[in-house]
Amino acid sequence: MGRFSVISMTDRAAERVREIVSSREDAKGIRLGIKKGGCAGMEYTVDLVTEPSAGDDHVEHQGANVWVAPEAALFLLGTQMDFEVTTLRTGFTFNNPNQSSACGCGESVELKPADLKALAEARAGAA
Numbered sequence: 001m002g003r004f005s006v007i008s009m010t011d012r013a014a015e016r017v018r019e020i021v022s023s024r025e026d027a028k029g030i031r032l033g034i035k036k037g038g039c040a041g042m043e044y045t046v047d048l049v050t051e052p053s054a055g056d057d058h059v060e061h062q063g064a065n066v067w068v069a070p071e072a073a074l075f076l077l078g079t080q081m082d083f084e085v086t087t088l089r090t091g092f093t094f095n096n097p098n099q100s101s102a103c104g105c106g107e108s109v110e111l112k113p114a115d116l117k118a119l120a121e122a123r124a125g126a127a
Contacts, residue, residue, distance in 0.1 A: 006057045007081055010080065020048070029065030032067070033047070033069035076094075
């Protein structure tokens with residue numbers, strides 16, 4: 001059975017995480033979370049990790065480490081994290097199956113929690 005991951009990362013996202021970590025002393029990776037805010041109700045948060053929290057889900061891809069906050073796992077389950085550089089913005093993007101709508105600026109989203117049972121079964125199946 002493969003290792004369970006709340007999210008997946010593209011190679012571009014992994015490369016950007018490695019760049020962030022290499023430029024900051026003591027950084028081990030980044031932590032994804034969600035917070036209430038923005039015009040659609042929720043925003044993704046990305047923070048630098050120097051000491052991982054015990055309850056976080058850990059995802060590793062090509063040497064890049066991402067931790068997902070426990071309160072965000074239900075909202076991020078099945079999400080693909082990418083990194084894009086366009087004329088309008090540079091940053092991480094989240095292709096999230098739990099997203100029901102987003103605002104025009106792309107910074108704020110409306111998220112429905114995934115099925116708690118599905119998350120528990122996925123974690124148990126990977127153990």
